[in-house]
Amino acid sequence: MSNFKxxxxxxxxxxxxxEFQAEKIIEILEKNSPHIKIDFDLSETEFPYPCGHTIxxxxGTAINNQxxxxxxxxLGFLCDILEDKLCKSE
Incomplete structure (x- = not known):
């Protein structure tokens, strides 16, 4: 990440x-909120969402979560604030 004060x-x-989906999301988010820096971690797990997810x-100095x-x-994707939770294997 950058060093925003x-x-x-x-x-x-x-x-x-x-990566293609992530790049489109980044493009739209940066256009709507140019004061923020955005990146993705596309590592997925074998569990269904939300336990299997990308990050x-x-x-930024002001982030509007909602x-x-x-x-x-x-844009047709699921998105939630990351919560502390334990996911159990089934």
Missing amino acids: NSMIEVFTTNIEN LRVE HIISLVKE
């Missing part, structure tokens, strides 16, 4: 599956 980081879980990381979630969902 007084920045905060918010982490979201998504069901975005590949959307957002850094706006980000809304934009990602409007």
Whole structure:
């Protein structure tokens, strides 16, 4: 991540599956919120969402969580703030 002064980081879980989808999401989020830095961790697990997920990381001095979630969902993907939770294998 960059070194934004007084920045905060918010982490979201998504069901975005590949680099092409991630790049489109980043493009739209940056257009709507140019003051934030965005990246993805596309490592997935074998569990279903939300335990099997990809990570959307957002850094900036002002992050509007609901706006980000809304934009990602409007594009047809799941998106939630990452919560501390344990996922059990079935």
